[in-house]
Amino acid sequence: MKKILLFIFYLFVFNNSAKALVEVDITRGNLDPLPIAVSPLYVESGSIDIKQGDKVIKNVGEKISEVIEVNFKRSGLFNPLKKDSFVQKPDIAHVKPRFEDWRLIKAQALVTGKVKVSEDKLRVEFRLWDVVAAKEMVALAFSTTPNNWRRVAHIISDKVYQRLTGEEGYFDTRIIYVAESGPKTQRYKKLAIMDQDGANIKYLTLGNELVLTPRFSPKNQLVTYLSYFRNLPRVYLLDIETGVQEVVGDFPGMTFAPRFSPDGKKIIMSFAKDGNSDIYTMDLQNRVVEKITDHTSIDTSPSYSPDGKYICFNSDRSGLQQIYVMRADGSNVKRITFGKGLYGTPVWSPRGDLIAFTKVHKGRFYIGVMRPDGSGERLLTENFYQEAPSWSPNGRVLIFYRETKSDSEGKGFSAKLWSIDLTGYNERLIKTETDGSDPSWSSLLSK
Amino acid sequence: MTLGTNLKRFLIVILAGLALTACASQGKKGAKLAGDVYTGSETVEYLATGVKDRVFFATNKSTLTTASRDTLRKQAAWMRKKSKLKFTIEGHADERGTREYNLALGERRANAVKDYLMTYGISGSRLNVISYGKERPVNSGSNPLAWSQNRRSVTVKAE
Numbered sequence: 001m002k003k004i005l006l007f008i009f010y011l012f013v014f015n016n017s018a019k020a021l022v023e024v025d026i027t028r029g030n031l032d033p034l035p036i037a038v039s040p041l042y043v044e045s046g047s048i049d050i051k052q053g054d055k056v057i058k059n060v061g062e063k064i065s066e067v068i069e070v071n072f073k074r075s076g077l078f079n080p081l082k083k084d085s086f087v088q089k090p091d092i093a094h095v096k097p098r099f100e101d102w103r104l105i106k107a108q109a110l111v112t113g114k115v116k117v118s119e120d121k122l123r124v125e126f127r128l129w130d131v132v133a134a135k136e137m138v139a140l141a142f143s144t145t146p147n148n149w150r151r152v153a154h155i156i157s158d159k160v161y162q163r164l165t166g167e168e169g170y171f172d173t174r175i176i177y178v179a180e181s182g183p184k185t186q187r188y189k190k191l192a193i194m195d196q197d198g199a200n201i202k203y204l205t206l207g208n209e210l211v212l213t214p215r216f217s218p219k220n221q222l223v224t225y226l227s228y229f230r231n232l233p234r235v236y237l238l239d240i241e242t243g244v245q246e247v248v249g250d251f252p253g254m255t256f257a258p259r260f261s262p263d264g265k266k267i268i269m270s271f272a273k274d275g276n277s278d279i280y281t282m283d284l285q286n287r288v289v290e291k292i293t294d295h296t297s298i299d300t301s302p303s304y305s306p307d308g309k310y311i312c313f314n315s316d317r318s319g320l321q322q323i324y325v326m327r328a329d330g331s332n333v334k335r336i337t338f339g340k341g342l343y344g345t346p347v348w349s350p351r352g353d354l355i356a357f358t359k360v361h362k363g364r365f366y367i368g369v370m371r372p373d374g375s376g377e378r379l380l381t382e383n384f385y386q387e388a389p390s391w392s393p394n395g396r397v398l399i400f401y402r403e404t405k406s407d408s409e410g411k412g413f414s415a416k417l418w419s420i421d422l423t424g425y426n427e428r429l430i431k432t433e434t435d436g437s438d439p440s441w442s443s444l445l446s447k
Numbered sequence: 448m449t450l451g452t453n454l455k456r457f458l459i460v461i462l463a464g465l466a467l468t469a470c471a472s473q474g475k476k477g478a479k480l481a482g483d484v485y486t487g488s489e490t491v492e493y494l495a496t497g498v499k500d501r502v503f504f505a506t507n508k509s510t511l512t513t514a515s516r517d518t519l520r521k522q523a524a525w526m527r528k529k530s531k532l533k534f535t536i537e538g539h540a541d542e543r544g545t546r547e548y549n550l551a552l553g554e555r556r557a558n559a560v561k562d563y564l565m566t567y568g569i570s571g572s573r574l575n576v577i578s579y580g581k582e583r584p585v586n587s588g589s590n591p592l593a594w595s596q597n598r599r600s601v602t603v604k605a606e
Contacts (some may be wrong), residue, residue, distance in 0.1 A: 010558060113549050183587065184587035185583065185584055185585065186583070210582055212550075212582075213546065213547065226550075233578065253576075254550070254577075254578060255546040256551075270547070270551065272550075272554040274558055275509070275554065275557075275558030276555075277555075279556065298548060298551040298552065298555065299546045300548055300550075300551050301547045314545075314547070316507075316548075319509065321507075321544075321545070321548055337516060342544075344544070344547070344548050345545050345547065358545050360543070360544070360545075384589075385542065385543075388545070388546065403542070405589035406587050406588065407587075408586060408587060408593060410587030410588075411585060417536070439544070
């Protein structure tokens, strides 16, 4: 991914949130998505077509609006209106919308914009309008390279989402996951990365060895994962841009279940030796290794709180898999799950307010959330087999994976990525070229 | 009717009942489970005549059953004869658990086997351990029999 040139300057920003008639509440299940019109962006004269690999992108103004519409639709919060009902042309709508025309088609919000494409620059300007109050809500302009036209759509989506919900968006993000294929007894697995809407899939490993559980660093340049390279299961680091892989530390046994600390300076993981798994950290700068848990039980799946002060993890020290919270130095270990069933894969929300987990009870698998003290357990979805939730950077959506039952020949088996909102609504299949598992969500790319 | 005939009838009923319960605990035809540990011979391979290459475990457990210990004593006896050989002990789990925990559980199972072999005089330097968690099932099915065959530790001759 090339570093993008991003100059954002504000034309006008109206912060009249108190007086806005248009707003979206994302804390409740949204059965009434906000009708929003996304006008194709007007392409200024003198613009050239975008060459992307062997493809030519004509009509980038229309393409950008389509990407925005898909983002809005998939969020479950917005209902993008059909373009064939639009009366105003994109160029005029961007300068002076006739709100009566837009109200006629029942739009409550309107997105308009214009782009200018030259050889090495794509300059975009967009506006968000409150159709009900007949006012401009947001106006922004920025520049990037033409190849980043999809990110333009994602950034606009985030700005609109933010203005209308009061929360940060999650559209300008990527998902790393394990792309799977082959028979169940000999699965072929590769690391894959894609935009959160499924575009721009890239494979990062060749599939010659098993790879599992990839996670992004907070700055999104590095990925940590488990690889069985040379039949030695170890935690590795991969630089997404250079493709360089290196093993983390020099452990005399299997390391696994890796994550980054919130400041990106450490890897936290499990190390298994002689039948015991404990949690360790390694500082990526000075390579100092610290042992965090010291117990004969299995301690794994560690996840930091966003302030870096606490760690939640999975342990069977009480007999079966439960979730525990401890201070980042390993002190003050407290069990937080006491419900019926087993609990695993704890992951702390970037908002700090919740821990998501997998629960297994009476042969069924659940994805749920609870407060960091274990209270308020809420199960969001149930299935034959599903696990490993990962949070969107705004802590409002969870991505996870499901596997289906198969017969003794392995027929019927598939692994797919799914997402669900924190409200429990908007459960969605995420399309991938191959089967997929172990998804992990990046933070916002523009941060 | 004589007392003898009644007794015969009674015994037949009792024996039939016992036979039925014995079948029930074995589940389907051909399946062999004791509790939920696989006791059958499907998927089992042999390191040498009479030396099975694997042992099986109950759900979430890494304890060795009597049958497992018997298998491992035979493995140890054979390994003592083949003193130049080294081995890899694989630990596996079924698909009915979370991925990372299953990696740890596989490692625990493989080490339970390694420890037992070591008590029978096999040097730890000859025994390498690797966990595959739930990644390499031997039976692709999604049923209790398949899962019991997948909860295993396999001893493999090292290259």
